[in-house]
Amino acid sequence: MPGEPTTETFRSGGTGRTRWQKIRKGRQLYLMLALPVLFVIVFNYVPMYGAQIAFKNYVVTKGIWGSEWVGFKHFHRFVNSYEYWRLIRNTLSISLYSLIAGFPFPILLALSLNYVRSLAFKKSVQMITYAPYFISVVVMVGIVFELLDPRKGIVNHVIQALGFEPVPFMAKAGLFQSIYVWSGVWQMVGFSCIIYLAALASIDPALHESAVIDGASKLRRMWHVDLPGIMPIAVILLIINMGHMLDVGYEKILLMQNSLNLRTSEVIDTYVYKVALNSPAMNYSYSTLIGLFKSVINLALLVLVNQVARKTRQASLW
Amino acid sequence: MDNRSIRDSGGDRWFTALNYIVLTLFLLSVLYPLIYVLSASFSSPDAIVSGRVWLWPVGFTLDGYKAVFHHKLIGSGFRNSLFYMTAGTTINVALTILAAYPMARKDLYGRHLFMFLFVFTTMFSGGLIPFYILVRDLGMLNTVWAMLLPGAVGVWNVVITRTYFQTSIPDEMLEAAQLDGCSDFTFVRKIVLPLSMPIIAVITLFYAVGHWNQYFSAFIFLKSQNLYPLQIVLREILIQNNINMDMLSTVVDVQSAAKREGLSNLLKYSLIVVATVPLMIVYPFVQKHFVKGVMIGSLKG
Incomplete structure (x- = not known):
């Protein structure tokens, strides 16, 4: 400084x-x-x-x-390829879906926890919701496969007990993105909540006191005191998330993919991996171009969103 | 915040009740899958397949765990993961402190430039393939180095460590030490490190968990089975469904196909528990440090 x-x-x-x-x-x-x-x-x-x-x-x-x-040869090949729109569509839809589903839950959890008086209850909720964060991505996908198994999984046992036909979850392209996103929400909600709890803890208690004196109910205090208090950190996290908009990850999707759900599960990252490292053609240049394309868009989005946030006088990264 | 002194009004009582109900539902939905997996790992294969397990173990058995401990690759995977975790975390923590301390010093000429050098890597990267080519050209493919050196400096951890140094080591201490002729190296060793144990605990945990759960670098860089960390073995068994049945036959009698399938299914549940339990046991003890780490990070991202 x-x-x-x-x-x-x-x-x-x-x-x-x-x-x-x-x-x-x-x-x-x-x-x-x-x-x-x-x-x-x-x-x-x-x-x-x-x-x-x-x-x-x-x-x-x-x-x-x-x-x-060779100049922009690989770029032209990529944007004109059959895969291009499918990759962009899947990547963006998984990313936006994750963002929309993943954003409110940690905030809600933090707001609720903030009004719990029993310390023991508060601690146990935190401890348990935080635990899935430590499960590795391989084990996480393993759990999903086991629970959703068409014949042996508990979910299909319940579906059958209710009188419906079992659902082959992992073979349904239409369900892939939901399974991916909601298992992610389940795993990350407790961890993401911590940062909001920290922000809530740093709100000046005098604000709450004066709100109480003015006769504000808890719901109103949540809305008028707590929510504005965590807005800056929420905006910062949103900006950072936008900077990784197209990074939906090699790991989890690659593990969950199979030939039956490829239509909705193939994203830029998995394609980059396959084109170079998992094909006999070993097309390194083409794969690098696709990776670079992604990095450049990510950086542009980050700068853009940060600029907007700064203009509107919200928080900003720099 | 402390609301204890304030009596709830009628509306607030409803709010409080609703709040507890919502949180309890939340809690149960996170907890239930964990309990189910744990119970299934102790249940008889038939009970799982026929759907009789729903909360507690049914037909208690340890066959799944016996199968896990007789599986050769799981043992070696466990040992390899333990090695990557200890060696890798040691390198990580040392480099992180070396990076964070100088950049925490306000009198370091060019510290903003260095900081930018680190932070920029979180916003832009060369991508997977140039990274792979680099590791290959350094001759690290299929060696333990590929698991330890790339990514040895975690930028996020550098940032929180630096913030900790800036906020909890008073400038006066440095001035006093410098008046006594203390060098920067001695100051770090004798003053900074002993004062920074909380943050060192935090980054050690972050890195250790990262190494234990790491699978992708092993997946692309390692070819030999004897180097495989646990996560790769888990992938073979849980995801690829690649289970060596000959190994299982030494544990229990698996003559019929149905029995084999049942046991391999049970083995998966037990394996999930075995792979996750080490972290789950340690984590309640260190949870408060983790929380602290995230809080420090949120001070200045």
Whole structure:
């Protein structure tokens, strides 16, 4: 934060120091930073450099630098491909569905918990709703498969007991996105709730006191005090989510996919993986282009939403 | 907030009652699948298939667990995961502290630039394939290094650790130490680390859980079975339905096809429990640290 008084100005009495002196003074700090910075450069920035193969014809023997430039060839191939609209549609629909289903529940949970007086009850609700967060994605999908199994799963036992035909859930393309989204809500609601609870805890109690004196009911206090109190953090989370709009994840979808639900389950990420790493053609350049396309749109969305939030005087990331 | 002193009005009583009902329903809907999986893992295969299990174990048996512990890959997967978790977390925590402390220092020239260098990676990435090519070109494919080094610096953890250093280590302490001729390295070792145990606990947990549950990097980088972490073995069994029946026959008599199928189904429930229980046992003890970690993070995202 420029302008604020620092230990630096305190010790040097504010007299001008050259840049070089400042750097020399912090040499041990730079030494500490060296290793982590090296890691980030190697594992995050080198791949950004490598992303240039999106505009080349990558050949393993020639390497990233030596391969031939082909310009926007892969881009044209992608946007004109049969897969393009299906990928965009599935990715956006899963992403928006997750956002709409996933956003209100943690907020509701936090608002409710905030009005619970019994500490023991509050703690147990938190503890239990938080637990699924620790289940790995593989186990999570395993649980979903087991519970929804057409013959052995409890869900179909219930459906049959009610006199209906069993439903082959994982074979129905129309149900894939709902299963994906709602199992995600189940797993994440407790974890996502924590951040809102923290925001609620930081609301000035004087606001509540004066609301009570004015005769506001709990519902009104929730609406007029609590909700505005957590708005900034909700907006920040929304912005961050928008920045990952197209990242619906390699992991869970890839695990849940099968040939019967591919129509609604194939998304950009899974396609990127398949085109390069799970096909004999090993089309690295084409796959990289699709990945880059996604990253660029994500970044653009992040900047755009942040800009809108800043203009409307809500919270913003920078 | 403390409402204890205030008596509820009529409307608020309804509100409170409704609130408890909603929360209880919430609680049950999260809890029920967990209880069902746990109960099923102790039930007889027939009872699960015929739908007689709905809350408590029916026809109690430990066959599923016997099968899990006789499965060769599960044992080695468990050991490998334990190794990746310990070694990986050690590297993570060391690098995170080394990154966070200098950037917490207001007198570090260029700290905003460094911070940007880290944070930008959360907004933009080169993508999966350039990352894969890099790991391959570094010769890490099918080695333990592929599980430990890429992604060793978690930017989110760096940010919360830095925030913690900034807010809980007073500038006066640094000034006093510097007057006594204390170097930055000594200051970190003797003052910062002992004062930062809560945040170190938090990031250790975040990283450890991440390693234990990690499956995708193993999935794309590892080929040899003897390197497989538990999650890959779980994928074979739970998702691919790839169960070695010969191994099971040493546990229980599995002559008929129906019996085999029943046992492999039971094995899955037991396996889900075995793979998740280590974290579930540790987590109530560390829950308050996790909550603290998220709160620190929310101070300044």
